[in-house]
Amino acid sequence: MEIKIETSARHIHLTKADYKQLFGDSGPTPEKDLSQGDQACTEMVEISGPKSSIKNVRVIIPFRDYSQVEISRTDCFAMGIDAPLKISGDLPGAKIKTVGPMGEIEKDTAIVAKRHLHLPPAEAEKLHLNNSDNVSVEINTDRKTTYSNIVVRVKENYSTSIHLDTDEANAAGISGETSGELIL
Amino acid sequence: MEIKIETSARHIHLTKADYKQLFGDSGPTPEKDLSQGDQACTEMVEISGPKSSIKNVRVIIPFRDYSQVEISRTDCFAMGIDAPLKISGDLPGAKIKTVGPMGEIEKDTAIVAKRHLHLPPAEAEKLHLNNSDNVSVEINTDRKTTYSNIVVRVKENYSTSIHLDTDEANAAGISGETSGELIL
Numbered sequence: 001m002e003i004k005i006e007t008s009a010r011h012i013h014l015t016k017a018d019y020k021q022l023f024g025d026s027g028p029t030p031e032k033d034l035s036q037g038d039q040a041c042t043e044m045v046e047i048s049g050p051k052s053s054i055k056n057v058r059v060i061i062p063f064r065d066y067s068q069v070e071i072s073r074t075d076c077f078a079m080g081i082d083a084p085l086k087i088s089g090d091l092p093g094a095k096i097k098t099v100g101p102m103g104e105i106e107k108d109t110a111i112v113a114k115r116h117l118h119l120p121p122a123e124a125e126k127l128h129l130n131n132s133d134n135v136s137v138e139i140n141t142d143r144k145t146t147y148s149n150i151v152v153r154v155k156e157n158y159s160t161s162i163h164l165d166t167d168e169a170n171a172a173g174i175s176g177e178t179s180g181e182l183i184l
Numbered sequence: 185m186e187i188k189i190e191t192s193a194r195h196i197h198l199t200k201a202d203y204k205q206l207f208g209d210s211g212p213t214p215e216k217d218l219s220q221g222d223q224a225c226t227e228m229v230e231i232s233g234p235k236s237s238i239k240n241v242r243v244i245i246p247f248r249d250y251s252q253v254e255i256s257r258t259d260c261f262a263m264g265i266d267a268p269l270k271i272s273g274d275l276p277g278a279k280i281k282t283v284g285p286m287g288e289i290e291k292d293t294a295i296v297a298k299r300h301l302h303l304p305p306a307e308a309e310k311l312h313l314n315n316s317d318n319v320s321v322e323i324n325t326d327r328k329t330t331y332s333n334i335v336v337r338v339k340e341n342y343s344t345s346i347h348l349d350t351d352e353a354n355a356a357g358i359s360g361e362t363s364g365e366l367i368l
Binding site: 072073074077085114115142143144145146147148149165166167168170171172173 | 269298356
């Protein structure tokens with residue numbers, strides 16, 4: 001079965017309080033609808049580790065009850081941060097400094113996101129998959145790759161797609177939206 | 185069969201003439217023996233594209249009869265360079281500026297290196313593999329990955345190992361020297 005694959009660039013989820021500390025009373029300003037019901041904002045932060053900083057990291061809304069920075073392993077080496085591989089939403093992450101125009105925060109919020117498959121309940125039932133199951137996907141490019149340990153995440157408003165990070169997309173020779181062969 | 189996997193960081197091969205243009209009459213100064221008979225030098229260049237530059241790119245010797253910069257797809261996006269996926273040694277690559285302490289060069293030398301398997305002739309014969317064949321490797325980490333389209337390269341002084349770039353290593357959750365299961 002062919003399945004949609006999307007690539008997540010580095011981004012940040014924020015609590016309302018952390019947002020306020022970084023941006024004061026302006027925004028957030030949604031700019032683009034994302035596939036799973038979230039929105040990317042015009043607001044961006046700079047993230048910083050012992051070795052270097054990365055600018056233009058996009059704020060994603062709606063606000064959450066935790067703040068979390070999702071970065072690639074390549075970003076980790078560049079910044080000197082050893083962020084754990086975790087499902088988006090799991091904490092704690094590694095300590096990272098986040099700088100906005102009005103202030104900064106330094107918390108254990110940095111993770112590398114585990115590959116995952118978003119599924120709405122009806123689709124999960126059709127595929128006989130449950131939340132936390134693992135699947136694989138074969139990506140048939142000139143850098144042909146099969147990724148396994150892709151965690152299934154079932155939720156009402158999800159649309160069916162696998163999310164990879166930029167390292168995984170680059171290693172498999174894909175960019176933008178593409179598709180692969182789902183292996184159950 | 186278990187097989188050694190090594191990760192190649194971005195690096196540059198140079199002709200003697202291009203080296204001289206970048207570094208003048210000093211060096212090259214070998215610092216570290218690499219697995220396939222080459223040596224990494226203390227000398228480093230800065231590489232530069234339309235969007236950004238990357239410092240500390242290591243010079244590899246011996247000199248070759250062509251100059252070539254091997255970078256990751258992540259580097260390509262950061263620098264704004266669309267380097268082709270090619271076997272190390274194949275040219276032309278994408279245009280890239282290379283800056284040394286004594287001068288700079290701008291040539292079509294940037295490629296993203298194809299995954300490859302170094303084999304000495306005796307080992308190739310044992311595995312019934314020929315130059316340019318393709319193999320796969322299964323890497324059993326928390327980011328379990330199978331890479332295919334790994335090009336076999338047979339040469340007298342090679343030692344048996346698969347070379348991945350940093351995107352591929354990071355996507356598969358490996359760093360430094362590791363091993364995987366060779367699939368013929």
